[in-house]
Amino acid sequence: MSAPGKGQGDLDVVELRHASGATAQIYLWGATLTSYKTPDGTERIFVSPGALFDGKKAIRGGVPLVFPQFGQPDKAMAQHGFARTSFWSISSIEDHPEASTVILTLADSEATRSVWNFPFSLQYVVSLSAVSLNMTLRIKNTGDAAFPFQALLHTYFRVPNIQEVSVRGLRGRTYLDKVKGGEKAIEAADVELPSFTDRVYTGGKDVGSGDGAKDVTIGQRGGGAMYAVCNQGTIAGAPMPIEIVVWNPYEQASPGDLPPPAFKEFICVEPGLIGRTADDFVEKHELPAKAEACLSQKIIPM
Numbered sequence: 372m373s374a375p376g377k378g379q380g381d382l383d384v385v386e387l388r389h390a391s392g393a394t395a396q397i398y399l400w401g402a403t404l405t406s407y408k409t410p411d412g413t414e415r416i417f418v419s420p421g422a423l424f425d426g427k428k429a430i431r432g433g434v435p436l437v438f439p440q441f442g443q444p445d446k447a448m449a450q451h452g453f454a455r456t457s458f459w460s461i462s463s464i465e466d467h468p469e470a471s472t473v474i475l476t477l478a479d480s481e482a483t484r485s486v487w488n489f490p491f492s493l494q495y496v497v498s499l500s501a502v503s504l505n506m507t508l509r510i511k512n513t514g515d516a517a518f519p520f521q522a523l524l525h526t527y528f529r530v531p532n533i534q535e536v537s538v539r540g541l542r543g544r545t546y547l548d549k550v551k552g553g554e555k556a557i558e559a560a561d562v563e564l565p566s567f568t569d570r571v572y573t574g575g576k577d578v579g580s581g582d583g584a585k586d587v588t589i590g591q592r593g594g595g596a597m598y599a600v601c602n603q604g605t606i607a608g609a610p611m612p613i614e615i616v617v618w619n620p621y622e623q624a625s626p627g628d629l630p631p632p633a634f635k636e637f638i639c640v641e642p643g644l645i646g647r648t649a650d651d652f653v654e655k656h657e658l659p660a661k662a663e664a665c666l667s668q669k670i671i672p673m
């Protein structure tokens with residue numbers, strides 16, 4: 372039976388337990404998913420051994436939610452926004468034969484309005500089945516005027532060794548290389564990460580067509596896939612191209628709460644609604660008054 376409980380630092384968590392034996396754990400602090408185990412008991416998500424569970428700093432690892440900004444274009448707001456450093460509320464926890472599901476919510480408050488003055492409500496649906504984990508962030512503009520926003524699911528996938536990982540499905544897409552000062556290039560091959568990597572892949576023309584072309588797989592170089600990942604997004608009902616951030620800091624850029632060599636054990640592959648045009652991340656998306664945006668990632672461990 373899925374249920375709320377207590378996690379590290381005495382923080383509130385929801386434990387999802389599906390009848391198949393699959394489990395997941397989501398902290399109300401940041402609505403951060405910190406564990407996803409398949410029915411065989413294998414952990415699929417990485418959390419840093421240096422992660423803080425103090426209700427102050429974002430949890431390093433898991434699946435932090437990035438909203439309403441990516442990075443820090445607006446210096447008055449924290450990097451990656453406030454969703455990952457807010458206390459969320461439980462709306463429902465349900466166990467059904469096909470899936471166990473939790474719904475968490477967050478709405479604007481004095482604290483959020485002081486850094487981003489828009490009314491909104493977020494709903495985060497995490498659904499665990501025998502074969503997959505599905506995370507969907509719904510963003511509702513509850514106000515009377517459109518607002519600009521960005522959103523990502525900042526997933527830290529657990530991998531045996533970052534140096535042996537390759538990401539398939541991004542070939543042919545333009546990317547912005549943050550390690551090279553924002554230089555643009557077209558991806559010619561499967562993505563490998565032999566060193567510090569921080570790239571934003573644009574949503575290709577094929578992306579969002581609903582034909583499965585948006586799928587990305589994470590696997591061993593020259594070997595089999597470890598994860599099939601399906602990323603989708605809509606704004607006001609219209610399918611959107613989904614950008615994908617691929618990040619691993621190696622030792623060079625590991626932050627303080629990620630003590631080396633912990634970087635070896637994950638790859639971030641983060642679907643996002645980042646920029647309004649396919650190759651421009653400067654102009655944010657707009658969510659019209661009363662409209663809803665939706666961003667989801669489905670993970671199928673192989």
Ligand SMILES: O=P(O)(O)OC[C@H]1O[C@@H](O)[C@H](O)[C@@H](O)[C@@H]1O
Pocket residue numbers: 450451525549569570616618626641
């Ligand atoms: O340290 P943070 O705020 O969690 O961010 C981690 C990384 O998140 C990625 O999404 C960004 O592309 C990186 O530039 C950033 O360093």
